[in-house]
Amino acid sequence: MNDYILFMHDDAVERAIADDGARWGQYLAALRASGQFDGGSAIGAGILAGKGRSDKPAAANVTGYLRVRAESLEAAKRFLHGNPVYEAGGTVEVRELPKT
Template sequence: MGTAIATDGNQWAHYMTSLRASGRFDGGSSIGTGAVFRKGRANTAAPTVVSGFLRVRAENVDAARAFLVGNPVYEAGGTVEIRELPRT
C-alpha cells in the first residue's frame, strides 16, 4: 500500500472537504488499538487494525461505494470496509 498517500494530511483534507460538500457526511473519528474480550477466555489483542471510521448517508452499500473515490487509503491500495448501519 502507498502508505505516504494513505497518511498524507493534504490528501485527507481534500477528501474530507469533498465529503462535507456532498451533504451526506455525518462525522467520523480515528480509532485506537483494541482488545477482544470473551467470558471465560483470556483477553487478546483485536485481530483487525481499524484506524477509523467515516459515516455517510447513502441509500445502500452500492451507493456508498461512490464515497471511495478520493479516499486516501483506498486510492493507495489499502482496504476500506463499507458497513450498513441499522435504520432507526
C-alpha cells in the same frame, strides 16, 4: 436514506498517499460538502473481550472509520473516490448500519 460505515484498513500499498494529511483534508472537506457525512475517527489499539474469556488484543488492521448516508450500498461506494487509503491501493470496507 441508509447509514453506512467505512472502515479503513492498514494495507495501503502507497503509504505516502494513505498518510498524506493534505489529501485527508481535501477528502474530508468533500465528504462534509456532500451533506451525507456523519463523522469519523482514527482507531487506536483495543481489546477483544468476552464474558468468561481472557482479553485479547483487537485486530490492528482497522485504523479508522467514517460514517456516511446513502440510498444503497452501491451509492455508498461513491465515497471511496478520493479516500487516501483506497487511492493508495488499500482496503476500505463498506458496511450498512441496520436500522434499529
